Amino acid sequence: MTPKSLRVTAALVAVLGLTATACGPSGGSSADAATLIAFTGQNGDYQGNFNPYSPTANEGIGTIFEPLFFFNAMQRDAKPKPRLGKEFFWNGNGTELHVILRNDAKWSDGQKFTARDVAFTFDMVRKNGTMNSTGFKGTTTVVDDNHVTIKFDEPSYMEGPQVLGRLWIVPEHLWKDIATPATDPVKNPVGTGPFQLEEFKPQAITLKANPGYHGGEPAVKKVRYLSLSGNQGGADALKAGKIDWQTGPVPDIKNVEKTYPGYRAITVPQNQIALFTCSSAELGCTGPQTDPAVRKAIYHAMNRQQLNALAFQDTGSEISPGFALLKRDEPYIAGTLKEKSAAMSPDSAKAAQLLEGAGYRKGADGVYAKDGKPLSLTVKVVTGWTDYITAVNTMAQQLLQAGIKVTPQQLSWNEWADARSQGGYELLIDSVYQGPAADPYYTFSYFFAGYTTAPVGQAANPNFGRMKDPQVDAALAALKRINPENAAARQPHFDVIQQRIEEVMPYIPVLTGGTTSEYNAKKFTGWPTNDDLYAFPAIWSRPESSEILMKLKPAGS
Incomplete structure (x- = not known):
């Protein structure tokens, strides 16, 4: 990417000045040496919300609130790592999941963690649609303090990693009094996690190591999350040695070790960059993007090779219009897709054919119109996300050549996230993320299932594109019942899902993002490497970042 030259604000300078001794690569006190300074991309004030089920939660997932197990979505054969759970097993037909819990965990207020907290959490999630991003429908029974069973009405093998790895356990004795936990x-x-909240400020959140953590007190004693002036602020802070870990673009990304002495970088193709569309008129979406022909025309009019070069420093790669992850999910890619991967070069003729077939006619200004209304759209992007800003500005130029007018609109993260959740947008740029295990089922069930969306004005989570398709929902329901080891039985359902996603296209594929993280290798050891991807190495990825924080040690310790 080629980030714009943005000056670091006075607020950023003040924050960095306060933390300089704590996070410079070259040292400081022994206490400072165990403090990790992180930048997640937060631009604007934190809101002080640590509800792990809220779409606008600041921090705490994995660090304060834990899942039962950690599943590594980077490695297909990786075994789940115990967190609050010790072991689990299914009954013979996949309708009953047994979980044995650890008996040495405590809540940070000193109360003992028990199976009742698990049952309470699962029941709360099942009863609250906006919290239930996995579509969980199980009934949880407490067998004893260290054993729960989750019963399903039908075989539900694919629920395992979601229930065990993507539901964050909360304390019944406190949460039972929360009126609307969603x-x-x-x-x-x-929480029970390896860290506790030490201090909240609008510009910085500080977590401290939990001395009573069941897995042992982390070697990283404090984690301080800063709010900076977007990607440029992160790059400037990295250059000055003021942060220890960030995930995001920096200039000259191929030469991080030379440009940023003491730091290293790792790039992993994992999340899929897309233009999210509020796609469903039936659910209340308005605007030209509710027409599939418009969405597909945008898809064909993009010059992805140019986008990759200008916005992402060629760290991106090809993306499938069916949203299975290329390479990792190669066995599952539908052979009946019109395109296995999105073309890197634009097809203006195809875009024109789609628009004109849908009744659009190009005006004297070169912009298509229908019923007297120009084909004009707004795309929302977070202020300070320089790579995405460059991407949408470049797209606007590319699409205008195809007769589609797109106007970028920069918003604070909070405004952007609210618009995304409530459906208050035409287009916005974001990424479709992966699930708890290396299986495309989870991405499909999160972003394309009818049960994870909602009418405009209500919170969708995370099917923000508002796709509600009976064929997709039926295929997902069938996949849930099939043992994941039976690849032949699963594939026809994967084929249906990918074909419908390509046909409907609620998320317009851009690129598979090469997620790059820069980290202070001089100050801490234990970071993931390409040879040891024990967790997806992004600071904003949860609960993955908590796994990394627990693995790190101050250099020389």
Whole structure:
């Protein structure tokens, strides 16, 4: 990418000045040496919300609130790592999941963690649609303090990694008094995780190591999350040695070790960059993007090779219009897709054919129109996300050549996230992420299932594109019932899902993002490498970042 030259604000300078001794690569006190300074991309004030089920949660997933197990989505054969759970097993037909829990965990207020907390959490999620991003429908029974069973009405093998790895356990003795847990902010979080909240400020959140953590107190004693002026602020802070870990673009990304002495970088193709569209008129979406022909015309009019070079420093790679992850999910790619991967070069003739077939006619200004209304759209992007800003500005130029007018609109993260959740947008740029295990089922069930979306004005989570397709929902329901080891039985359902996603296209594929993280290798050891991807190495990825924080050690310790 080629980030714009943005000056670091006075607020950024003040924050960095306060933390300079804590995070410079070259040292400081022994206490400072165990403090990790992180930048997640937060631009604007933190809101002080640690509710792990809120779409606008600041931090705490994995660090304060834990899942039962950690599943590594980077490695297909990786075994789940125990967190609050010790072991699990299914009954013979996949309708009953047994979980044995650890008996040495405590909440950070001193109360003992038990199976009742698990049952309470699962019941709460099942009863609250906006919290239930996995579509969980199980009934949880407490067998004893260290054993729960989750029963399903039908075989539900694919629920395993979601229930065990993507539901964050909360304390019944505190959460039972929260009136609306799906939306109420949590200001003073009490969890079982390796870290606790030490201090909240609008510009910085500080977590401290939990001395009573069941897995042992982390060697990283404090984690401080900073709010900076977007990607440029992160790059400037990295250059000055003021942060230890960030995930995002920096200039000259191929030469990080030379340009940023003491730091290293790792790039992993994992999340899929897309133009999210509020696609469903039936669910209340308005605008030209509710027409599939418009969405597909945008898809064909993109010059992805140019986008990759200008916005992402060629760290991106090809993307499938069916949204299975290329390379990792190669066995599952539908052979009946019109295109296995999106073309890197534009097809203006195809875009024109689609628009004109849908009744659009090009005006004297070169912009298509229908019923007297120009084909004009707004795309929302977070202020400070320089790579995405460059991407949407470049797209606007590319699409205008194809007769589609797109106007970028920069918003604070909070405004952008609210628009994404409520459906208050035409287009926005974001990434479709992977699930808890290396299987495309989870991405499909998160972003394309009818049960994870909602009418405009209500919170969708995370099917923000508002796709509600009976064929996709039926295929997902069938996949849930099939043992994942039976690849032949699964594939016809994967084929249906990918074909419908390509046909409907609620998310317009851009590129598979090469997620790059820069980290202070001089100050901490234990970072993931390409040879040891024990967790997806992105600071904003949860609970993956908590796994990394627990693995790190101050250099020389």
